[in-house]
Amino acid sequence: MKIFLLWHVRHAPFVDGSPTRHRDESGELDWDEEEGDDLKILGAYSTERKAEERIARARLLPGFRDEPDCFLIDQYTVDADRWTDGFVTVAASE
Numbered sequence: 001m002k003i004f005l006l007w008h009v010r011h012a013p014f015v016d017g018s019p020t021r022h023r024d025e026s027g028e029l030d031w032d033e034e035e036g037d038d039l040k041i042l043g044a045y046s047t048e049r050k051a052e053e054r055i056a057r058a059r060l061l062p063g064f065r066d067e068p069d070c071f072l073i074d075q076y077t078v079d080a081d082r083w084t085d086g087f088v089t090v091a092a093s094e
Contacts, residue, residue: 001079003044004051007072008064012036022070029072048073 009031011020024030031037042058045051051073058064058071076082 001077003046003076003078004048005044005074005076006042006051006054007074008040008042008058008067009070009072010038010040010063010067011070012038022067029070042071048075 009022009029011022011031012035013020021030031039033039043051043054045054055071055073059068
């Protein structure tokens with residue numbers, strides 16, 4: 001069984017006033033939480049169409065309508081492991 005997670009990215013403006021980058025060179029949604037971009041999940045849907053319908057509704061709401069092209073639908077298989085290798089923590093440099 002597949003589910004479709006719907007995400008939205010609110011991009012933080014650059015302090016120097018340079019233009020905000022919403023997508024990379026290939027057109028994929030781009031974000032950097034360390035730079036202040038805010039990634040939020042709007043819901044999990046049983047079909048891609050239902051996720052797309054939610055995008056249409058969200059684009060009418062404050063905040064979301066300011067970045068109407070910053071939605072991402074991510075497909076997952078239920079009960080399937082995704083992150084299987086563990087992770088390490090790297091201390092931030094001063």
